[in-house]
Every structure is written in C-alpha cells, then in structure tokens.
Amino acid sequence: MKVVTGVVGNDIHVVANRLIDLSLQARGYEVFNLGVNTHLEEFFDAAVETGAEVLMISSLNGEAEGWGREVKLLKAKYKNLDDLIMMIGGNLVVGSGNTEDIVARYKKYGFDLVCHQVDLNTGLDLLQDLLEERCKS
Amino acid sequence: MVSDSKEKLLIDVGSTYFKVSTAATIEQHLRDFNKDILDDLRSKCGEIISRFEKDDVHICSSANGGLSTLIIGVTNSFSLKYATNIAFNSGINIIDTILYQDIEVYSLPSDLIDVVIIVGGVDTHAELFSEGLYNYLAQLNYSNLVFAGSAQDAAQIEENLENVVVLPNIVDDRLHIVEEHLKDYLTNLYQQDIEGKEDIKHLYDITANQIFSTPYIVNRALPMIAARFSVANPFILLDIGGATTDIHYSKDLVDDNIVTENEYDRLVFKRLGVYKSKQSLILAAQDNEFVYELLMHLKVTENIFEEQSEKATKILMQLAIFLVLCKISHYKKTYINLKLLAINSIVLTGGITKVLTVEEIEMIIAFFYKKILTSDHNPVTILDSNYDIWTLGAMGNQSCQ
Ligand code: B12
Numbered sequence: 194m195k196v197v198t199g200v201v202g203n204d205i206h207v208v209a210n211r212l213i214d215l216s217l218q219a220r221g222y223e224v225f226n227l228g229v230n231t232h233l234e235e236f237f238d239a240a241v242e243t244g245a246e247v248l249m250i251s252s253l254n255g256e257a258e259g260w261g262r263e264v265k266l267l268k269a270k271y272k273n274l275d276d277l278i279m280m281i282g283g284n285l286v287v288g289s290g291n292t293e294d295i296v297a298r299y300k301k302y303g304f305d306l307v308c309h310q311v312d313l314n315t316g317l318d319l320l321q322d323l324l325e326e327r328c329k330s
Numbered sequence: 331m332v333s334d335s336k337e338k339l340l341i342d343v344g345s346t347y348f349k350v351s352t353a354a355t356i357e358q359h360l361r362d363f364n365k366d367i368l369d370d371l372r373s374k375c376g377e378i379i380s381r382f383e384k385d386d387v388h389i390c391s392s393a394n395g396g397l398s399t400l401i402i403g404v405t406n407s408f409s410l411k412y413a414t415n416i417a418f419n420s421g422i423n424i425i426d427t428i429l430y431q432d433i434e435v436y437s438l439p440s441d442l443i444d445v446v447i448i449v450g451g452v453d454t455h456a457e458l459f460s461e462g463l464y465n466y467l468a469q470l471n472y473s474n475l476v477f478a479g480s481a482q483d484a485a486q487i488e489e490n491l492e493n494v495v496v497l498p499n500i501v502d503d504r505l506h507i508v509e510e511h512l513k514d515y516l517t518n519l520y521q522q523d524i525e526g527k528e529d530i531k532h533l534y535d536i537t538a539n540q541i542f543s544t545p546y547i548v549n550r551a552l553p554m555i556a557a558r559f560s561v562a563n564p565f566i567l568l569d570i571g572g573a574t575t576d577i578h579y580s581k582d583l584v585d586d587n588i589v590t591e592n593e594y595d596r597l598v599f600k601r602l603g604v605y606k607s608k609q610s611l612i613l614a615a616q617d618n619e620f621v622y623e624l625l626m627h628l629k630v631t632e633n634i635f636e637e638q639s640e641k642a643t644k645i646l647m648q649l650a651i652f653l654v655l656c657k658i659s660h661y662k663k664t665y666i667n668l669k670l671l672a673i674n675s676i677v678l679t680g681g682i683t684k685v686l687t688v689e690e691i692e693m694i695i696a697f698f699y700k701k702i703l704t705s706d707h708n709p710v711t712i713l714d715s716n717y718d719i720w721t722l723g724a725m726g727n728q729s730c731q
C-alpha cells in the first residue's frame with residue numbers, strides 16, 4: 194500500500210513528518226514523503242505519479258485551515274483520484290477549538306479521516322480500520 | 331588550460347555567417363547559400379585551412395537552429411516539470427507541454443516536432459497511459475519519440491508506439507529528478523541533427539575532431555568568462571544569430587531550477603533570428619504591444635520591416651534584444667522567469683556585435699527596464715565583439731577531449 198505524506202503549506206515543523214515516515218514504513222507501507230513546505234497541488238500530483246492509495250497530510254502550525262477550503266476544488270480537476278483516501282492530522286486550527294467542530298469542518302473539505310491533535314499511532318490504527326473496511330465492501 | 335601548445339584552427343558555422351579563428355586572426359564571412367559549406371569555406375579561407383592538419387581543426391555549428399520538442403507528462407509538479415527543465419538544459423525548444431489527463435483538449439501543433447518526450451510515474455506505478463496517448467500521437471507529426479517514464483509501462487509503450495526510444499525514468503522512487511539519461515539523449519540528438527546535415531558531414535574532410543553545437547561550446551565558456559571580461563555576476567549572455575537566439579544565464583537567476591549539474595543554463599528561442607527567421611521575428615514584434623513605442627523611440631516606423639538596409643538590420647537586432655528580454659521576464663513568461671532586476675551584466679555575442687554599438691544596445695535595455703519592469707536598473711552591457719567567448723569555449727573543449 195502506497196502513502197504520500199508531507200506537511201502542507203509554509204509549515205516547517207518537521208519532527209512529526211519524520212516520525213510518520215518511519216511509523217508508516219514500520220507498518221509496511223510504501224512511503225513517498227514530500228517533507229515540509231508542500232503545496233496542496235504537489236500532494237495530488239504525487240498521488241498521480243505514484244499511484245498512492247492514501248494521502249496523509251500534516252499541519253502543525255494550523256495553516257491547513259486555510260488550505261482546506263481549496264481541497265475539493267483542486268481535487269475535482271484530477272480525473273483519477275476518486276478513490277484516494279484523504280487523511281489529515283496535527284494541529285488543525287490556529288489556537289484552540291472544539292474537536293467535533295473541527296472534524297466536521299475538515300470532513301466537509303473532503304477528508305475521510307481527521308486527526309486533530311491525535312497521537313500518531315492512534316491515527317494510523319484508524320487508517321488501518323478504514324482500509325480493512327473498504328476492503329470488505 | 332590548453333594541453334597542447336600546437337596552434338589550432340577554430341571554425342564556427344552559423345546560419346548566416348561563418349567565423350574562422352587562429353591564434354593571430356579572426357575572420358567572419360557571410361555565407362554563400364549557393365555553395366556547399368565546405369566549398370564556401372575553402373573558397374574564402376582556403377589558404378588558412380590548408381595550413382592546419384585535421385587534428386588541429388575544431389568546428390562547431392548552429393546552422394540549423396536547434397531542435398523542437400513537445401512534452402507529455404502526467405503532473406505539473408513532477409514529470410512535466412522535470413522533463414521541461416531537462417529539455418531546456420539540453421538547448422531544446424519547447425513547443426508545448428501537455429498534461430496527459432487532458433490530452434484530448436489540446437490542439438495539435440501543425441509543425442513537424444523533432445522529438446516528443448513522454449514521461450510520468452515512478453517505477454512502482456503502472457498503466458499511466460492508454461488509448462488517449464496513442465490516438466494523439468497518431469495525429470502528430472514528429473521525427474523522434476522518447477519514453478522516460480515508469481519502467482513498468484515501457485513494454486506497453488513499445489508495443490503500441492513504433493520506433494520509441496525507452497530511457498530510464500526521470501522520476502526516481504523518492505519523486506526526485508534523474509536528469510542524465512534524458513539529457514544525454516537530447517544532447518546527442520541535437521548533435522546528430524547537426525552532424526546529419528549533408529553540408530556539415532562534408533566538414534569532416536577538414537577535421538578529425540567531433541563537430542559540436544555552438545550553444546554547447548558557448549555554454550562551456552561561461553565559467554571561464556571572467557578570464558576575458560570584467561563581468562559582474564549574475565549575468566545573462568545573449569547570442570543573437572541569424573536563425574535563433576540563445577540565452578545563457580547563471581542559475582541563481584531562477585528560483586525554480588532543479589537541475590543541478592551545471593552552473594549555467596541555457597534557453598533557445600528557435601525563431602528569433604534576424605536573418606533566416608526574420609519573418610517570424612517581425613511577427614513576434616508585431617504581436618508585442620510595446621514595439622510601436624519602441625520603434626518611435628528609435629525614430630522609425632513600421633515600414634522599416636519592409637526595408638533591406640543596414641539601418642533595417644540594426645533595428646531588427648534591437649527588436650530581437652527587446653523581445654528576448656520580454657520573453658524571459660514576467661511580461662511574456664515562456665517557461666522561465668529570470669530575476670532580471672538582479673542582473674549586473676548583459677553580455678552580447680554573435681553577429682549582433684558586428685552590427686550594433688554598445689550605445690545602441692544600452693538604449694534598448696534601458697527602454698525594456700523602464701517600460702516592462704518600471705525600473706531604472708541599469709546592468710552593464712558587454713560586447714564580445716571579437717568572439718572571445720566562443721574561442722574560450724572551443725579551446726576549453728578541445729583541451730578536455
Ligand atoms: C519545535 C517547534 C517549533 C520549531 C520547529 C522546528 C522544526 N523544524 O521542526 C520552530 C521553532 C521552528 C517553530 C516555529 C513555529 N512554530 Co512551532 N512549535 C514547536 C513545538 C514546540 C514542538 C513541535 C514538535 O516537533 N513536536 C514533536 C512532534 C513529534 O509532535 P507534533 O508535531 O505535535 O506531532 C504529533 C501529532 O500532532 C501527530 N501528528 C502530526 N501530524 C499528523 C498527521 C496525521 C495524519 C496524524 C494521524 C497525526 C499527526 O503525530 C505526532 C506524534 O504523535 C510545538 C509545540 C508543541 N509542544 O507541540 C510548537 C507549535 C507547533 N508551533 C507553533 C507556532 C505558532 C509556530 C510559529 C508560527 C511561531 C512563530 N510565531 O514564529 C512558527 C511557524 C514556523 C512555520 N513556518 O511553520 C504552534 C502552533 C499553534 C497552532 N497550530 O495553533 C505550536 C503548537 C506552539 C503553540 N502551542 O503555540 N516551532
């Protein structure tokens with residue numbers, strides 16, 4: 194299973210990104226890590242080039258909130274990304290906010306899994322569950 | 331620098347002129363198009379040529395003005411971007427880039443394309459291309475076809491496309507660029523194109539050395555340029571010739587350059603020459619909204635395009651400088667946007683140095699900066715009127731062989 198990951202926008206928090214790379218590999222995923230400072234278009238483009246099934250975006254400084262609104266619009270321009278699993282995690286707002294609201298908002302943006310301030314391993318377990326579910330259906 | 335102190339004869343065959351240089355002299359002659367290049371050379375410089383042995387003669391040529399390419403890739407951020415950069419750095423003109431998923435909506439270029447490049451996918455991905463590609467290519471007029479995408483797709487591509495050359499992927503498993511294979515292929519193709527011309531083949535009667543493309547030779551000279559000129563970095567070098575215009579520039583003038591091998595890149599504008607491609611130069615000029623103002627500034631009217639005079643040639647050359655600067659600025663961005671406000675010197679070489687004075691060139695550059703970049707920036711203009719750059723490149727090149 195291929196995963197494209199990276200930190201969206203002008204966000205330079207790199208520690209989680211390295212951990213995500215290692216943890217995914219440890220779980221047997223093939224990882225394409227775009228690193229920090231990655232534009233939304235590069236994530237989608239990377240999914241096209243690699244044929245990845247999962248896109249795992251991090252945002253630590255909270256700027257994903259700004260990018261989120263563009264996700265659906267941009268993704269609609271691609272012809273072969275309908276089955277792509279979209280996941281996002283980190284600090285998904287600037288400042289603090291109600292987790293339920295945040296999750297709902299990002300789901301509306303088009304994300305399948307939203308992990309606001311969720312520990313990485315918990316997040317990866319959620320991904321596993323989702324993949325198994327999809328496999329069954 | 332030069333390993334062998336024996337005197338060399340250097341010859342550059344352009345689309346309009348040829349130059350012949352020895353340690354003591356440098357001559358330039360207008361070509362006689364009714365003659366084969368070798369006959370022409372012999373009739374004009376027979377005495378000089380006869381003084382040299384084949385081993386000591388080095389020839390380069392830009393007579394045919396470079397190759398054109400169309401690139402088909404699967405994303406803008408990776409395959410298309412990488413291939414575009416590689417093509418640029420091989421001195422190839424990019425006619426168009428096509429994003430594969432939308433291939434049906436692109437119009438077909440009517441010109442014959444020298445080489446079509448297909449790229450896309452990492453090696454662990456497969457089946458990126460299908461009927462859409464084959465249908466498009468079936469309608470396209472091209473001479474060479476190269477595939478440098480996912481290794482898994484190579485077999486299918488070869489099955490469906492005749493005479494396709496398959497190269498290692500330009501995108502590696504970490505989505506990074508691998509430039510050397512495609513770059514070598516394109517550089518060789520350019521080389522073969524030059525050598526394949528009947529006219530050029532005959533030149534092997536007088537040289538035992540490989541005939542190179544002129545832009546390649548000029549590009550090689552750039553790291554050594556300070557030896558001959560007081561050029562302040564960063565600089566751009568414009569080589570405005572009869573059929574094409576070449577721009578060489580320091581890498582730090584672009585933000586988005588991912589190819590790392592050379593310090594200097596180059597761009598070729600195929601139909602921006604003042605002699606052989608005069609008509610397309612005029613068309614490009616008429617397409618530019620500032621040109622009429624520029625003509626007024628130069629105190630001439632559009633009628634000058636109809637004239638055949640020294641004055642008309644001068645104006646065309648001035649226009650070529652202006653149009654080239656426009657093309658590499660944000661105003662008429664082609665593929666590359668150079669940081670023109672950061673340039674400290676503009677070096678000019680080629681036939682233009684025989685026609686225009688420094689003042690006539692500076693006038694155009696000042697006009698460009700004022701009108702297009704609304705700036706008083708004033709880079710130093712340097713004229714390579716003695717073909718020092720070319721000599722430097724040709725000498726440097728033969729010492730490495
Ligand atoms: C170190 C750090 C920096 C360093 C970064 C160095 C580097 N190159 O990495 C420096 C000093 C450069 C920095 C700069 C800034 N920072 Co800072 N930084 C931190 C700090 C202290 C630690 C981050 C860290 O590495 N944690 C360790 C890793 C392992 O944890 P993590 O990042 O939280 O990731 C975990 C989870 O979030 C999760 N996770 C992450 N991504 C994903 C994705 C998925 C899908 C899943 C499931 C899970 C997941 O997995 C990880 C492990 O469990 C945090 C505060 C904190 N204690 O968290 C602030 C913090 C992230 N920074 C913050 C801010 C505001 C900034 C600046 C804007 C400050 C400024 N005004 O200049 C700049 C932004 C620069 C930029 N362009 O991005 C804020 C963000 C606030 C927000 N979102 O509302 C924080 C939270 C501090 C705070 N409380 O205000 N920062």
